[in-house]
Amino acid sequence: GAVVSQHPSWVICKSGTSVKIECRSLDFQATTMFWYRQFPKQSLMLMATSNEGSKATYEQGVEKDKFLINHASLTLSTLTVTSAHPEDSSFYICSAGLPFGEDRVLYEQYFGPGTRLTVT
Amino acid sequence: KQEVTQIPAALSVPEGENLVLNCSFTDSAIYNLQWFRQDPGKGLTSLLLIQSSQREQTSGRLNASLDKSSGRSTLYIAASQPGDSATYLCAAFDYKLSFGAGTTVTVRA
Numbered sequence: 711g712a713v714v715s716q717h718p719s720w721v722i723c724k725s726g727t728s729v730k731i732e733c734r735s736l737d738f739q740a741t742t743m744f745w746y747r748q749f750p751k752q753s754l755m756l757m758a759t760s761n762e763g764s765k766a767t768y769e770q771g772v773e774k775d776k777f778l779i780n781h782a783s784l785t786l787s788t789l790t791v792t793s794a795h796p797e798d799s800s801f802y803i804c805s806a807g808l809p810f811g812e813d814r815v816l817y818e819q820y821f822g823p824g825t826r827l828t829v830t
Numbered sequence: 831k832q833e834v835t836q837i838p839a840a841l842s843v844p845e846g847e848n849l850v851l852n853c854s855f856t857d858s859a860i861y862n863l864q865w866f867r868q869d870p871g872k873g874l875t876s877l878l879l880i881q882s883s884q885r886e887q888t889s890g891r892l893n894a895s896l897d898k899s900s901g902r903s904t905l906y907i908a909a910s911q912p913g914d915s916a917t918y919l920c921a922a923f924d925y926k927l928s929f930g931a932g933t934t935v936t937v938r939a
Contacts (some may be wrong), residue, residue, distance in 0.1 A: 716873075744927075751931070752931055753919070753929040753930055753931040753932065754874075754919070754921075754929040755929075756926055756927065759926075765904075789889070801871075801920075803873055803874065814862055816923075816925070818879070819927060820876075821866075821873050821874040821876075822873055823872060823873035824872065824873040826871065826872075
């Protein structure tokens with residue numbers, strides 16, 4: 711159980727274009743999903759928290775107008791990299807959260823397989 | 831801000847040797863700590879999750895310990911195999927996951 715998929719697994723786009731990455735929870739409903747970015751040999755960095763039916767919460771230093779997040783349903787969140795540039799080339803990983811704890815604000819996260827973005 | 835450090839950054843051992851991977855975190859007010867495996871170009875596979883109230887968790891050849899007061903966790907892999915070659919990440923959870931940069935393990939046949 712708790713399977714998360716991402717599509718596409720890799721994408722190459724030209725500088726200035728936009729690319730959309732999908733994150734789906736296949737066997738559970740996730741009111742909250744998370745988007746991470748990982749540069750080579752570096753740690754995963756949380757970019758934003760996506761909540762179904764509301765605006766995403768972005769981490770400090772992440773441009774919300776460049777990385778558009780939409781969480782339109784309980785099983786799908788999308789990340790759109792707008793006007794992509796070579797420095798946006800990275801490995802993007804999403805996770806879907808299952809809440810635990812009495813106040814249900816804590817999440818156990820299940821990770822997708824990642825999307826490799828290369829901007830030429 | 832939570833900072834997670836993993837030492838060493840890379841490790842190469844002959845097959846059969848036991849592995850010891852270290853993780854330290856700066857803020858001990860965590861709910862849990864999780865160890866992941868990442869193969870090159872792939873996503874994360876969760877290995878072990880230790881709740882803050884626990885001292886250790888075991889799964890097969892893997893054992894992870896947690897010492898919240900000192901801000902440390904250790905992952906032990908017994909009798910390493912070439913298939914254990916991967917990058918191992920630890921992550922501390924305090925409302926959000928903070929990851930270390932990982933330890934890249936190579937097990938030589």
